[in-house]
Amino acid sequence: MMKVAIITGGSRGLGKNMALNIASKGQDVILTYNSQQKEAEEVVASIEKLGRKAVALQLDVSDTKSFVAFREAVKEKLTQVWNRDNFNFLVNNAGFGIYAPFAETTEEQFDKMVNVHIKGTFFLTQALLPLLADGGRIINISTGLTRFASSGYSAYATMKGAIEVLTHYLATELGSRGITANTVAPGAIATDFIGGAVRDNPELNQLVAAQTALGRVGQAEDIGGVVAALLSEETRWITAERIEVSGGMYL
Numbered sequence: 001m002m003k004v005a006i007i008t009g010g011s012r013g014l015g016k017n018m019a020l021n022i023a024s025k026g027q028d029v030i031l032t033y034n035s036q037q038k039e040a041e042e043v044v045a046s047i048e049k050l051g052r053k054a055v056a057l058q059l060d061v062s063d064t065k066s067f068v069a070f071r072e073a074v075k076e077k078l079t080q081v082w083n084r085d086n087f088n089f090l091v092n093n094a095g096f097g098i099y100a101p102f103a104e105t106t107e108e109q110f111d112k113m114v115n116v117h118i119k120g121t122f123f124l125t126q127a128l129l130p131l132l133a134d135g136g137r138i139i140n141i142s143t144g145l146t147r148f149a150s151s152g153y154s155a156y157a158t159m160k161g162a163i164e165v166l167t168h169y170l171a172t173e174l175g176s177r178g179i180t181a182n183t184v185a186p187g188a189i190a191t192d193f194i195g196g197a198v199r200d201n202p203e204l205n206q207l208v209a210a211q212t213a214l215g216r217v218g219q220a221e222d223i224g225g226v227v228a229a230l231l232s233e234e235t236r237w238i239t240a241e242r243i244e245v246s247g248g249m250y251l
Contacts, residue, residue, distance in 0.1 A: 001054075004087040005231060006030045006074065006128065009094030011040035013240055014141070016188065018091060019043055023052040025228050030074060032059035032094065033062030053081055059121035061094045062112070067127035075131060086133040089231050092121045092163075093141045095119065102154040110155050117159035122166060137177040137231050140167050142242065144187040148250040160185075164242055170242035180239035184227055187246025189218040213248025222247070 005022050009015040010031025018045070019029045029047055033040035033056055040056035047054035055077050059070050078084050095117050098109050121140060133139075142164050145157040163183065170181035188208040208217045226245050229235060 001084070001087065002028055002082065003231075004028045004078070004082060005025060005089035005091060006031060006032070006087055006126075007091040007093055008032045008059065009034070010123070011036040011056070014220050014223050015091075015093040015184065016043050017220035018093060018227045019054070019224075020046060020050075021221075021224035021228035022089075022231060023050045025060075025232065026052070027089070027231065028053040028082065030055045030057060030077060032057050032061075034058070034060050034094070055081060059094075061124060062115040064115075064119055064123045067124050070124075071127050071131065074128065078131070086131050087136075087158065088133050089137045089139070090125060090128060090132060091139045091141070091227060092125065093137040094120070095141065095159075097153070097156045099152045100155065101152055105155050109122055113155055113159045117156075118162050118166075119120065121163055125170065129174075132179065136180075138167075138170055138174070138179065138181040139227055139230055140164075140170075140181070140183050142183045142185040144185050144244055144246040144249055146185060146242075147244065167242075168240050175239065180236070182225065182230055182238060183242045184230070184242070185242055185244040186223050186248070187212065187218050187244070187249040208249070211250055212246070213251055216247065218245070218247055 007015050007019050007029060010019045011033035019031050023029055031040060031043060044054040044056050057073055060066060078087060100109060140163050142160040145153050146161045146164060165182050167183045192244055205217055209215055225247055
């Protein structure tokens, strides 16, 4: 049976590249977007050009009250498009970062990140669990900043640290169903994250490259392929792991 992956935040950046990589490996995709419907539809079109099926659904991962309705929308699409009642892979990718020194981080900024990164990931996974097939996979996206510290990211890294702990519990509690759970932790990537700082600031780009064993900043395609690989049959025995994909930053 064809396998179907759900990727949150799949309209741009890392999520877009994950969706395309997963489709290139012969799997179908349901991707979510918050406000960028046009971009999401373009990703769907690109996946269809690869010969795979894809659907884009709107989702605000900070709005936990919408998750039951989202689950029903997923269930409806699974029936309409794939004539099935479950999916195989969940990639919790949607998120955002805020750059702010610890002493200047506001409670409002902190709460926004909690709602997206912690509550969103926790309760969306919980809501979708009845539709996740036995033997499925969960991948949570973290950050290299949980291993090394870089001033200005204390709140963001705290969120991702919580996600890494959650991943261990998912692996433990869902293992009896043959479901694996892993964390992928990207290093500095040249996307529009934090306003495109790594991508668009030459000085920061050079600084990161100088601190990276492979001598450059990461690109979205460096991450998407790893996520796709973790959804392959060959990686079925990997669970509860934190896999950093940073090119060797701050070794």
